[in-house]
Amino acid sequence: MLNILKNDTIIVIKGKEKGKKGKVLKVFPEKGKIIVEGLNLIKKHTKKRRQQDQAGIIEKEGPISISNVAVNCSKCKKGVRIGIKRENKKLVRFCRTCNQGF
Numbered sequence: 001m002l003n004i005l006k007n008d009t010i011i012v013i014k015g016k017e018k019g020k021k022g023k024v025l026k027v028f029p030e031k032g033k034i035i036v037e038g039l040n041l042i043k044k045h046t047k048k049r050r051q052q053d054q055a056g057i058i059e060k061e062g063p064i065s066i067s068n069v070a071v072n073c074s075k076c077k078k079g080v081r082i083g084i085k086r087e088n089k090k091l092v093r094f095c096r097t098c099n100q101g102f
């Protein structure tokens with residue numbers, strides 16, 4: 001189980017977008033990367049395939065390394081370290097600062 005899952009809100013803790021928040025759209029566990037809504041936008045050239053398509057440049061979210069983000073705890077109101085524990089035979093995530101479950 002990963003510390004970060006889809007739909008989590010994360011805070012960037014390293015890099016040029018440090019301090020920004022966003023919702024996790026996609027997780028790539030084997031690469032250790034995530035896609036976050038509105039963050040790390042990269043420009044992509046699009047080709048015009050059909051008449052109604054717009055040719056040109058679109059902005060798309062690029063992958064961010066998991067090590068550059070922290071999960072936002074709604075109680076602590078900051079990026080926190082996440083722990084994983086076994087509860088009733090189920091793995092649950094919790095905030096290491098306030099113990100709140102996720």
Ligand SMILES: [Zn+2]
Nearest residue numbers: 073076095098
């Ligand atoms: Zn917390």
